[in-house]
Amino acid sequence: MGLLESLRNSFSRRSDAGGSRGDEDLFDDDFQRKLDYLAIVSRRVFAGRMRAERRTKKTGSGVEFADHREYQPGDDFRYLDWNVYQRFDKLLLRLFEEEEDLAIYFIVDASGSMAFGTGEKLRYAKRICAALAYVGLANLDRVCIVSTSDRVMMRMAETRGKARIFKVFRFLRELESAGTTDLGDALKTFVAQHKRRGLAVLISDLYDPQGFERGINVLRYNKFDPFVVHVVDKTEEKPKLFGDVLLYDCETGDEREVTVTPKVLARFREEYEKYIHDIDRFCATRQVPYVRADVSVPFDELILRVFRRGGFLR
Amino acid sequence: MIFAGLGFAQLAAIFGIAGAAVVGLYVLRLRRRTVAIPFSPLWQRILKDKDATTLFSRLKRLLSLLLQLALLALLVFALGDPRAAATLVKGRTLVVLVDASASMQATDVSPNRLEVAKNEVKAMIRGLGGADRMLIAQMDAMVTPLGPMSGDTSELERALDQVKATDARADFPRALRFATDTLRNVELGEIVVVSDGNLGPALDASGPVHLGDDKLSFVSVGKGKRNVGITQFSVRRYPLDKSRYEVMLEVTNTGPEQQDIELSLLGDGNVVDLTKLRLMPGERLPRFYPNLSGASRTLEAKLANVDGTHDELPADDHAYALLPERRRAKVLVVTEGNTYLEAALLLDEYLEVTQVTPLDYVNKHASGSGFDVVVFDRVTPATPPRAHALYLDPRGPGSPVKVDAELTAPGFDKIDRKHPIVRFTALDDVNVAHGHKLVPDVAAGDKIVGAFGGTSPILVSGSRGAYKFVALGFDVRDSDLPLRVAWPLFLLNTVNFFTDEDARYISSFRTGDVWRVPVSTQATEATLSLPGGGTERVPVHEGRAVYLGERAGFYELTAGDTAATPEQPAPISGANKTAFAANLLDAEESTIAPVPELVVDGKTAGKVEGFHVGVRREIWIYLLLAAVLLTALEWATYHRRITV
Numbered sequence: 013m014g015l016l017e018s019l020r021n022s023f024s025r026r027s028d029a030g031g032s033r034g035d036e037d038l039f040d041d042d043f044q045r046k047l048d049y050l051a052i053v054s055r056r057v058f059a060g061r062m063r064a065e066r067r068t069k070k071t072g073s074g075v076e077f078a079d080h081r082e083y084q085p086g087d088d089f090r091y092l093d094w095n096v097y098q099r100f101d102k103l104l105l106r107l108f109e110e111e112e113d114l115a116i117y118f119i120v121d122a123s124g125s126m127a128f129g130t131g132e133k134l135r136y137a138k139r140i141c142a143a144l145a146y147v148g149l150a151n152l153d154r155v156c157i158v159s160t161s162d163r164v165m166m167r168m169a170e171t172r173g174k175a176r177i178f179k180v181f182r183f184l185r186e187l188e189s190a191g192t193t194d195l196g197d198a199l200k201t202f203v204a205q206h207k208r209r210g211l212a213v214l215i216s217d218l219y220d221p222q223g224f225e226r227g228i229n230v231l232r233y234n235k236f237d238p239f240v241v242h243v244v245d246k247t248e249e250k251p252k253l254f255g256d257v258l259l260y261d262c263e264t265g266d267e268r269e270v271t272v273t274p275k276v277l278a279r280f281r282e283e284y285e286k287y288i289h290d291i292d293r294f295c296a297t298r299q300v301p302y303v304r305a306d307v308s309v310p311f312d313e314l315i316l317r318v319f320r321r322g323g324f325l326r
Numbered sequence: 327m328i329f330a331g332l333g334f335a336q337l338a339a340i341f342g343i344a345g346a347a348v349v350g351l352y353v354l355r356l357r358r359r360t361v362a363i364p365f366s367p368l369w370q371r372i373l374k375d376k377d378a379t380t381l382f383s384r385l386k387r388l389l390s391l392l393l394q395l396a397l398l399a400l401l402v403f404a405l406g407d408p409r410a411a412a413t414l415v416k417g418r419t420l421v422v423l424v425d426a427s428a429s430m431q432a433t434d435v436s437p438n439r440l441e442v443a444k445n446e447v448k449a450m451i452r453g454l455g456g457a458d459r460m461l462i463a464q465m466d467a468m469v470t471p472l473g474p475m476s477g478d479t480s481e482l483e484r485a486l487d488q489v490k491a492t493d494a495r496a497d498f499p500r501a502l503r504f505a506t507d508t509l510r511n512v513e514l515g516e517i518v519v520v521s522d523g524n525l526g527p528a529l530d531a532s533g534p535v536h537l538g539d540d541k542l543s544f545v546s547v548g549k550g551k552r553n554v555g556i557t558q559f560s561v562r563r564y565p566l567d568k569s570r571y572e573v574m575l576e577v578t579n580t581g582p583e584q585q586d587i588e589l590s591l592l593g594d595g596n597v598v599d600l601t602k603l604r605l606m607p608g609e610r611l612p613r614f615y616p617n618l619s620g621a622s623r624t625l626e627a628k629l630a631n632v633d634g635t636h637d638e639l640p641a642d643d644h645a646y647a648l649l650p651e652r653r654r655a656k657v658l659v660v661t662e663g664n665t666y667l668e669a670a671l672l673l674d675e676y677l678e679v680t681q682v683t684p685l686d687y688v689n690k691h692a693s694g695s696g697f698d699v700v701v702f703d704r705v706t707p708a709t710p711p712r713a714h715a716l717y718l719d720p721r722g723p724g725s726p727v728k729v730d731a732e733l734t735a736p737g738f739d740k741i742d743r744k745h746p747i748v749r750f751t752a753l754d755d756v757n758v759a760h761g762h763k764l765v766p767d768v769a770a771g772d773k774i775v776g777a778f779g780g781t782s783p784i785l786v787s788g789s790r791g792a793y794k795f796v797a798l799g800f801d802v803r804d805s806d807l808p809l810r811v812a813w814p815l816f817l818l819n820t821v822n823f824f825t826d827e828d829a830r831y832i833s834s835f836r837t838g839d840v841w842r843v844p845v846s847t848q849a850t851e852a853t854l855s856l857p858g859g860g861t862e863r864v865p866v867h868e869g870r871a872v873y874l875g876e877r878a879g880f881y882e883l884t885a886g887d888t889a890a891t892p893e894q895p896a897p898i899s900g901a902n903k904t905a906f907a908a909n910l911l912d913a914e915e916s917t918i919a920p921v922p923e924l925v926v927d928g929k930t931a932g933k934v935e936g937f938h939v940g941v942r943r944e945i946w947i948y949l950l951l952a953a954v955l956l957t958a959l960e961w962a963t964y965h966r967r968i969t970v
Contacts, residue, residue: 128364219365248364258358261366268366269358270373279372287368 038138039181046312047177050143051150080104114153115170115210117236118145119202120187123161124263125219126243127189133243136307137215138184140241143315144213145180149173156206157183160198161191164205192263193220195227203234212236215305217243218291221264225294232298240295240302241318242288249284253277329406341402348398352391390960397956404949417457418936419475419512421505422447423465424489425521425547427496428837428910432522432918434550434638440491443520443547450518450934451482461508462486465501465521467494467838467876475508492876493641493908494838495915498525502535502926509540516541518934522548523921526914537927544931548920552581554605554629555642555916558612559834559909561625561649568676571649573615575627579605580917586632589613593621602632610913623649624880624907642916646879646907647834654678655825658694658713660687661703666808667718670817671701677821699824704801714794714824716817719761719801726795727772727786728765736761736778736800738785745775747787747796747819751812758784758807761800787823796820834907837878842870843904845885852885857908875908 083092083103093106118141126134141157148155149172157168157180168183195216202212212231218224218240231238253272260267270276288304295302303318329337363369424447430440447462454460454477461475462485473485502517509515517540519525528535558576563569579585584606591599598620605611629643630636637643659667659681671679682691684705694700694711701716706724721729738753753776763782766772772788775796784799807813835841845852845866852871854862857879864873864883871883883904910916924931 125364128362217364221365221367251361251363253361256358258360259366259369260360260362262362262364264366266366267360268369268373270369276372280369283368283371 038135038185039142043139043142044177047143047146050312050315051147077106077108079107081107114148114151115206115208116145116148116153116155117202117206117210117212118155118157119199119212119214119216120157120159120184121161121193121195121214121216121218121243122159122165122187122189123191123193123219124189125193125217128262129245129247131189132307133217133245134187134189136305136311137241137243138187139311140243140305140314140318141213141215142177142180142184143311144318146174146177149176149180154210155180158202159187160195160202161189162194163191163198164201165191167205194222195220195224196222196230199227199230203230203236209235210237211239213239213241215241215243217245219263224291228294228298228300232300238300240291240300242291242302242304243307244288244304245307249281251277251280329408332406334406337402337406340405341399344398344402345395348394349391352394393956393960397953397960400949400953400956404946404953406946408945408949417455417459417477418514418516419509420450420458420460420516420518421508422450422460422462422518422520423469423501423505424462424486425496425519425525426464426466426489426491427521427524428491428493428641428912428915429495429522429524429639429918430547431491431641432548432550432553432639433636434548434552434918438491439522439548440489443545444486444489446520446545446547447486448483451479451486453936454479454482455936462489463501463504464489465496465498465519466492467497467874469497469501469504471504471508491641492837493878493910494876495910495912496521496525497530497838499528499530499532499535502528502537503532506535506537506540514541515539516543518543518545519924519931520545520547521924522546522918523924524914524917524919525921525924528926535927537929542924542926542929542931543934544924545934546920546922546924548918550638551919552583552585553637553639553642553916553918554579554581554585554587554631555639555913556627556629556645556909557610557642557911557913557916559627559645559647559911561647563650564617568674570617570619571621571625573618573625573627573647574612575615575645576610576612577603577605577629578610578913578916579607580913580919581637582607582919585637588630588632590628590630591615591618592624592626592628593618594624595626596620621649625649639916639918641878642910642912644878645834645909645911647909648880648905648907653825655698655821656680656696657821658682658687658691658697658700659703660684660691660700660705660707662705664703664803666802666813667701667703667817670808670814673814674818674821699821710790710793710795712793715796716820716824717795717797719799720764720797721762725797726788726790727767727797729799730763730765733761733763733778733782733784733799735759736782736784738776739779740774740777742773742775745773745787746823747816748775748785749815749819751815751819752810753807753812753816756805756807756810756812758800758805760804764797764799794824796823834909834911835875836912837875837908837910838912839875841873841875841906841908843873843883843906845869845871845883845904849885852883855882855884857881878909880905880907 080093080096081104083105087105091106093104096102096104120137120141122134126137145155145157152172154170154172155176156170158164159166166183166187168180171179193216195214214227214231220227228238228240256269256271258267258269292302303314305314332340424443426440430438430443432439435442451460457477459475459477460482462472462482464470464472472488473481476482505517509517517537519542521544523544523546555578556575557578558574561571561573563571573591577587577589584604586602586604589601589603590597598618599615601613603611625647627645654676655678657671657677657679659671659679660683661667661681662683668679668681671677680697687705687707692707692709694713694715697713699716700711700713701718702720703718706717706720706722708724710724710726715726717725720726736758738756741748741753761784764784764786766774766783766786766788770788770790772786774783774785775787776785777783785797787794787796789795802808802813850866852864852866854864854871854873856862857877864871866872866885871885875881883906885904
């Protein structure tokens with residue numbers, strides 16, 4: 013290999029793997045105006061269900077009846093249901109749902125693959141995260157953001173109130189792609205660190221060599237409500253490759269020689285579609301809300317689709 | 327197998343180096359372009375199937391390398407110019423004599439015979455065998471090889487393109503001797519004559535040509551026979567009226583059919599005569615055109631068919647002649663009075679006569695310079711004049727010849743009738759009362775033109791220094807000569823003899839001969855203006871410009887004192903110019919009927935054989951073709967992703 017070729021290849025690797033643009037303009041005035049509009053729209057979409065408080069599964073001192081349970085020594089007599097004692101001769105305690113603020117966790121995948129190509133996937137993920145976080149903050153929910161790769165990389169402490177959106181912006185601006193993807197391990201750490209359950213919005217390209225299912229299952233098994241936003245770039249489905257090439261995985265560094273022919277490209281497209289379909293089916297069968305975010309689709313249109321898809325807010 | 331190009335060792339070395347380079351390039355070719363991807367497991371699923379075919383892929387790559395090496399081997403092998411040993415040994419050596427004589431301009435075949443001949447030779451060139459060698463020579467009045475002996479087709483075709491038709495006849499014996507000399511000690515030598523066959527016998531002053539072991543082949547060109555040509559053409563001025571002239575011309579029908587022709591005579595470019603003639607097959611028709619006028623310089627004869635068509639050889643339909651240039655001769659007559667002399671000199675208007683007495687001559691014109699001719703009538707100066715001189719009855723020590731004993735009633739018993747001063751005269755019965763015997767200086771080259779009784783010269787010509795003289799040994803008054811027509815003729819002949827104005831028929835030069843044109847200057851080189859335009863430098867030897875003329879038409883020779891170059895000819899002023907004409911005038915060359923068979927040295931020339939047009943028996947061509955084919959195959963398979 014000639015010197016020129018080596019330089020060209022090394023440059024090519026750098027540009028392909030880390031081509032993210034600067035994030036100074038990521039949350040500009042125009043973006044913030046859109047957030048206000050989205051916050052209003054989200055209220056209209058979920059009218060009657062959003063009163064600045066959320067019903068939780070916790071039972072306690074709320075006013076809404078939730079369930080009965082048997083009396084245990086030490087329980088407060090005030091909650092004994094005497095009507096039931098009269099009819100069934102059993103001491104049952106009335107349980108009421110507690111009303112509390114909702115915890116929303118945004119898990120942003122910041123692995124190397126998110127910066128592939130022009131780096132648009134990571135930028136798009138940040139904007140989605142910011143928009144949804146604003147809606148959450150505007151509804152007085154507790155919002156927490158973590159970035160992951162093969163581990164939890166950065167964490168923004170829980171916060172609430174619309175005014176904290178700038179904190180969100182600052183945090184997201186500092187996110188940079190690095191490392192390999194291992195959502196399973198990373199989210200195990202996450203659930204261990206966050207005892208309070210809530211809505212876990214996973215924003216990722218789901219390029220996990222260990223399998224995208226692991227991460228989602230970790231959330232499910234630990235009683236988080238997972239919501240998957242799958243960031244995709246259509247150019248990855250139709251790569252501009254031809255001839256003898258050395259494929260280089262920008263995350264793992266794996267290399268593979270291949271001669272790309274139209275036939276090979278067609279098979280790759282089939283495989284890619286199958287992969288997307290697997291994700292879709294996995295989420296559907298497990299009642300995990302799933303939204304595919306194509307970076308070529310305008311950002312606000314995608315957010316509306318998230319609202320309509322439902323499940324993001326209860 | 328023999329390598330006619332590079333040797334085996336050299337080829338092996340080249341293949342080794344180039345092969346290593348190819349393998350190196352091949353290995354480099356395997357370095358692939360690195361392309362980043364976001365998620366390799368997707369590709370791995372596809373490439374699992376590919377892994378199964380890795381061995382086959384390697385084999386394909388190996389096949390590709392082998393293809394490259396095979397390509398290289400073919401090219402290197404071609405560099406060696408491999409030939410079958412038998413082919414090399416049996417290579418022929420050919421001398422092709424292309425007839426470029428006048429008859430090859432015949433248009434009975436399109437466009438003309440010479441072009442057809444050249445096409446025949448071109449076909450032979452393209453059919454040359456790998457070991458064959460050929461030399462192409464133009465055969466006309468001489469033989470001119472147009473290139474070296476070569477097997478290179480492009481070189482031979484370039485040589486063939488140089489063949490140009492001439493207006494001369496072919497010197498066949500000379501061409502054959504050249505060919506046999508070229509093929510001396512050469513195995514499988516072959517002479518190929520490409521001609522219409524009108525070459526005459528292979529015989530010259532050295533005897534018949536012997537071909538030896540050389541094979542003779544003949545390619546006959548042409549099919550027509552119909553032709554009428556001008557075979558003689560000359561002109562003369564009349565001695566007594568030089569403004570008029572007489573033309574002698576001969577027309578020959580060399581074809582097998584009767585021909586009606588129109589003969590035009592042009593003087594200075596204008597038609598002076600037009601005649602219609604009918605010629606029977608093979609007829610030679612001489613024609614005299616007396617008493618013509620209207621031309622002062624050039625005369626041309628042209629033939630055309632009455633029906634407006636052209637015959638098949640235009641080269642002999644046009645003939646050229648130049649009339650001798652006329653100028654006024656200045657004549658000084660030194661006499662006490664001679665009416666006969668004065669009357670005779672008045673006959674020619676082109677004479678400028680000055681008459682003086684002997685005393686005036688001594689006082690004013692003693693040198694005689696400034697005149698072309700001085701006539702001394704019964705006067706003999708002490709010193710000879712610086713001009714040509716006619717002495718009538720010379721006496722004394724100033725006489726150019728010794729005057730001896732007196733003769734009584736002499737006569738012209740013996741006359742040199744070929745001498746120009748007595749042409750057209752009848753002097754045999756001239757009566758003379760008395761005269762003197764003249765004694766010529768034989769050592770000085772004097773000639774006795776007329777003598778009495780065989781031993782007493784009475785009319786002598788010669789030269790002294792740069793000037794000619796004529797001496798008549800009697801006083802014309804003592805004879806009846808002035809009463810005869812011979813008298814003015816004698817005087818005018820003598821003046822013409824002195825001034826080189828000849829009353830003979832003026833013939834042109836013949837094309838195909840070596841011309842020796844007199845040049846009066848001391849120049850060693852002269853410039854010759856050619857009929858078709860352009861000039862040529864010709865050498866001058868012993869006062870004559872030497873040139874092998876092969877074109878009919880008008881020529882002009884300029885022999886200036888200033889050295890001239892083709893780019894800058896000698897200046898006209900002060901230059902010595904000579905004009906002359908040249909003609910084919912050859913009845914044999916005008917006979918254009920092609921000869922189907924050629925016999926030389928008792929052997930009949932065979933047909934040309936062994937030339938296969940478009941097929942070269944050289945292996946390297948096929949190797950190159952194979953290489954090109956392989957390249958195309960590799961290209962096609964590569965782009966169809968078969969060998970990648």
